[in-house]
Amino acid sequence: MRRIAALVFPGFELLDLYGPLEMFGLCPDDFSITLVSEHSGPVASRAGPASLAELPLDDAIGHEILLVPGGPGTREEVDNEALTGWIAAAAAKAEIVASVCTGAALLARAGLLDGRRATTNKRAWAWATGQGPKVDWQAEARWVADGNLWTSSGVAAGTDMSLALIAELLGQETAEATANHAEYNWQRDPGRDPFAALYGLTG
Amino acid sequence: MRRIAALVFPGFELLDLYGPLEMFGLCPDDFSITLVSEHSGPVASRAGPASLAELPLDDAIGHEILLVPGGPGTREEVDNEALTGWIAAAAAKAEIVASVCTGAALLARAGLLDGRRATTNKRAWAWATGQGPKVDWQAEARWVADGNLWTSSGVAAGTDMSLALIAELLGQETAEATANHAEYNWQRDPGRDPFAALYGLTG
Numbered sequence: 001m002r003r004i005a006a007l008v009f010p011g012f013e014l015l016d017l018y019g020p021l022e023m024f025g026l027c028p029d030d031f032s033i034t035l036v037s038e039h040s041g042p043v044a045s046r047a048g049p050a051s052l053a054e055l056p057l058d059d060a061i062g063h064e065i066l067l068v069p070g071g072p073g074t075r076e077e078v079d080n081e082a083l084t085g086w087i088a089a090a091a092a093k094a095e096i097v098a099s100v101c102t103g104a105a106l107l108a109r110a111g112l113l114d115g116r117r118a119t120t121n122k123r124a125w126a127w128a129t130g131q132g133p134k135v136d137w138q139a140e141a142r143w144v145a146d147g148n149l150w151t152s153s154g155v156a157a158g159t160d161m162s163l164a165l166i167a168e169l170l171g172q173e174t175a176e177a178t179a180n181h182a183e184y185n186w187q188r189d190p191g192r193d194p195f196a197a198l199y200g201l202t203g
Numbered sequence: 204m205r206r207i208a209a210l211v212f213p214g215f216e217l218l219d220l221y222g223p224l225e226m227f228g229l230c231p232d233d234f235s236i237t238l239v240s241e242h243s244g245p246v247a248s249r250a251g252p253a254s255l256a257e258l259p260l261d262d263a264i265g266h267e268i269l270l271v272p273g274g275p276g277t278r279e280e281v282d283n284e285a286l287t288g289w290i291a292a293a294a295a296k297a298e299i300v301a302s303v304c305t306g307a308a309l310l311a312r313a314g315l316l317d318g319r320r321a322t323t324n325k326r327a328w329a330w331a332t333g334q335g336p337k338v339d340w341q342a343e344a345r346w347v348a349d350g351n352l353w354t355s356s357g358v359a360a361g362t363d364m365s366l367a368l369i370a371e372l373l374g375q376e377t378a379e380a381t382a383n384h385a386e387y388n389w390q391r392d393p394g395r396d397p398f399a400a401l402y403g404l405t406g
Contacts, residue, residue, distance in 0.1 A: 025248070025250025025251065047228025048228065050238075153386050182218060183326075185359070
């Protein structure tokens, strides 16, 4: 059983968080999920609906998997040293660190991505990559795995990445069964990324 | 501005709810979102994480759009007459009623689907369709729109349906822009449903 600490902050993006948690949640014998935030309690998403964080950051160290979503709230949170400090500390003890969308900007500001290959949201590319000038950013990628650091492109890409992570940890058959359970058309190829061209990031 | 009442109940399925709310939430000038439940407060999903319902059912009548997710919790909720009664009453005043996955079983038990074309989860097909013996169930369909009643197949299908609903209400261009914003590979064809065959419901 691996424990997932899933970060939430004001203005997080719903599908960044809940696409991955849907897939992990369909493997209840293998993953448990806890929402964590700077202060425990309700945290409003960008779209409005609030999720309930069970643990404050100080009590959320030692989980095997750290999941960091993006969303417009990251624009403020990149300067929140309590948050980026926690990300760095939690990542040091985690087996896997995964981000979705502009969540990669938080990993970058936590110092985790320097010299590593990573990707992020294609529509917010300039801002997000600007948070990590020493990162080897990959423009055309649905997701990128570099060692134990998994980063995905915008919003929906996190769901595809999570299934690849399930394949890595539990095997391809379990990942396929999970996608089928959710009637999800899993995009299995991390290199296929039509949105990079759509947003003018590739030739 | 259309107001969406999005139902939650214990054991709701995360992506059933949050795939659609991601897409509607990316059109903040056109939709507002309120989570409603039998009693307001935290409501635990099937996977564990809780969402905060802002309104109890009695205060949630008159929204233009009613969104009903599925999940294992529907097995109990189909016998909850307070809930199905509210669904019937709220639907009578709504412009659009939409369900995802086994949420269709709740619509069926609320009496909304008799004589109408509808679809539901393919893996739980026998149970879900059994909740509405007078419904014209469509086995091979990603989603079905019959008048103002929109029903989708399992979990991830709700996201595709929601984009089609945005296209219907706001135009195709807005729906395409919304899918692109979320870097989502929108499956635009309601008749394309590989999961019907996978779960032995066709040919």
